Amino acid sequence: MTDYTQRALEVLAISDSGDTYRIERRCRTLPGDDDGSHYYCCLPDGRQVAWLGDGRYELPDGTVVKVVACQLRK
Template sequence: MTDYTKRALELIAVASDGNTYRIQRRCQTLPGDEDGSHYYCCLPDGHQVAWLGDGAYQLPDGTVVKVVACALHK
């Protein structure tokens, strides 16, 4: 069974057109994993987001956004 108990990091990102997006960076721990955790990013609705590096992410529709703020998700 997957453990999703660790708190998510919530990122606020902005696209070049000025639209803002909330991205959650979550930790997933799988049983038997020797190295512990794997991180993945998604929108609040669960659609996965690709990390491009250097604070940039690509949304499912291809939009590239840059992170402008982050906080621990409650």
């Protein structure tokens, strides 16, 4: 079972066309994993999002978005 031990980081990102997206970045640790924590990024509906680095993410449809704000989710 996956253990989400930290609060999610919510990211507000915008595409070149001006559409905005909310992305959740969660930290997860797996039992017996000696490498530590891994990050999982997804849209609110659970579809996985790829982190490209430097404040950029790639959505499931290939759209690249840029981060404009982020906050820890309560």
